[in-house]
Amino acid sequence: MMTASSTFPRGPKGHLFLGNAAGLSRETLGYLERCARECGDLVPLRFFWKRILFVNHPDLIEQVLAKNSRKVIKDIAQRADRPLIGDGLFLSEGDSWLRQRRMMQPMFHRERIAAYGATMVACAERLIASWRDGETRDIYRDMSRLTMAVVAETLFDADIWGDADEVAGALACALECLSARVRSPQVLLPASLPAPTNLRLRRARRRIDGIVYRIIAERRADAADRGDLLSTLLHARYEDGTAMVDRQVRDEVVTFLVGGYETAADLLAWAWYLLSRHPEVEAKLLAEIEAALGGRPPTAADLPRLTYTGMVVSEVLRLYPPAPALGREALVDFDLAGYRVAKGTDILVSQWVMHRDPRYFADPAAFNPDRWADGLADRLPRYAYFPFGGGPRLCIGHAFATMEATLVLAAVAQRFRLELLPGHPVVAETLPTLRPKYGLRMVVRRR
Ligand code: HEM
Secondary structure (H helix, E strand, C coil): CCCEEHHHHHHHHHEECEECCHHHHHHHHHHHHHHHHHHHCCCEEEEEEEEEEEEHHHHHHHHHHCCCCCEEEEEEHHHHHHHHHCCCCCCHHHHHHHHHHHHHHHHCHHHHHHHHHHCCCCHHHHHHCCCCCCEEEEEHHHHHHHHHHHHHHHHHHHCCCHHHHHHHHHHHHHHHHHHHHHHHHHHHCCCCCCCCCHHHHHHHHHHHHHHHHHHHHHHHHHCCCCHHHHHHHHCCECCCEEECHHHHHHHHHHHHHHHHHHHHHHHHHHHHHHHHHHHHHHHHHHHHHHHHCCCCCHHHHHHHHHHHHHHHHHHHHCCCCCCCEEEEECCEEECCCCEEEECCEEEEEEEHHCCCCCCCCCCCCCHHHHHHHHHHHCCCCCHHHHCCCCHHHHHCCCCHHHHHHHHHHHHCCCCCEEEEEECCCCCEECCCCCCCCCCCCCEECCC
């Protein structure tokens, strides 16, 4: 029997100084897949001088994300986003996280988000109204504009369609800088150092802040409660009666913009890509949409009849999880499967690797939405499939995102067929989220 002080199994061989940094930052997911296959469920790794434990079994992932959630905080790779998103819900910890989460949770209850359905469909219709039959478009860019408009209009009642390119450009630049930092030893050093990437990041942040502080000032000037997330933030009072300062409101707005638009755009882009490669799935999807809607735009009330569309969304999230990995840092020493995880160790879990594990998914590389029929989700161990994480830090927007994807797929697919432009390279880029590296050039054909 193992004791809590057992030494870890051996990890893959690493470089004396770099450790496993080359594999982790260049190949990332392919490297993690190989580590899991060759070294098993607990794989010790090193990123320069930082110790990482890669955990690759649903029960152990549950230990990290749920059962021991009080003994861990977000890891260094996630904390690297702080120069952009600040101390919003994604990165706050402890009591201040709990206070913010409780305040915002009601905005994401099922009945509440059902009311956002009309805006989601209206944004999709506005997008496709600009499409011309037979033209080639970057569908990843289109999906990004769409999901950003949805977040801004539903949560902040702000029409940023006019500013969307400026916001998207600045966010893309900031996220690129963060991704460059996370791949290099820079991530282990403060972002305040005047390195070129840090300076570019600061400039992008200033552009984003210009727009976000303007939206906050406009809303403070108009005292009415519009019932959206921004009103909730502006009208909230802490126990001592004080209101949230602009800096905290800014951090939450940027957190929700970044968290809400990029991942959702990734999901939709991969969905269009996979549908274009699998005409039999597309035909089945279309048959369901036609039977359920008969040509009219979808609403949230149609969701119970769009079950196959929902299964397509689940299967896209399995094969191309927009958050392909996430991490925690141990705050204290604790036991995991009989091993002692030392305080300060980063613990890495990967949706990409678990979702392709043949122990849980038959023919794991196949795009087969039908696998979700007959209650597969209920039969799987909870953490064999976790595109939205789990435990107390479960994505607050998970129902929002799946509803948005289902409605947008239905609204767009009944009007247009999207075909991948022959020769366009489709390469999955891992950081910060799983997105098509060269965009997604597709020809849109009116049905
Ligand atoms: C397909 C789309 C999405 C995916 C795959 C996704 C994934 C995730 C994951 C994995 C986490 C947990 C991270 C961790 O445990 O460290 C998370 C947290 C979060 N997500 Fe999402 N997300 C998506 C959409 C959204 C949307 C639409 C919103 C907002 C409207 C959102 C806002 C957030 C926020 C604020 C958190 C932090 C929650 C907390 O710590 O309390 N996400 N997301």
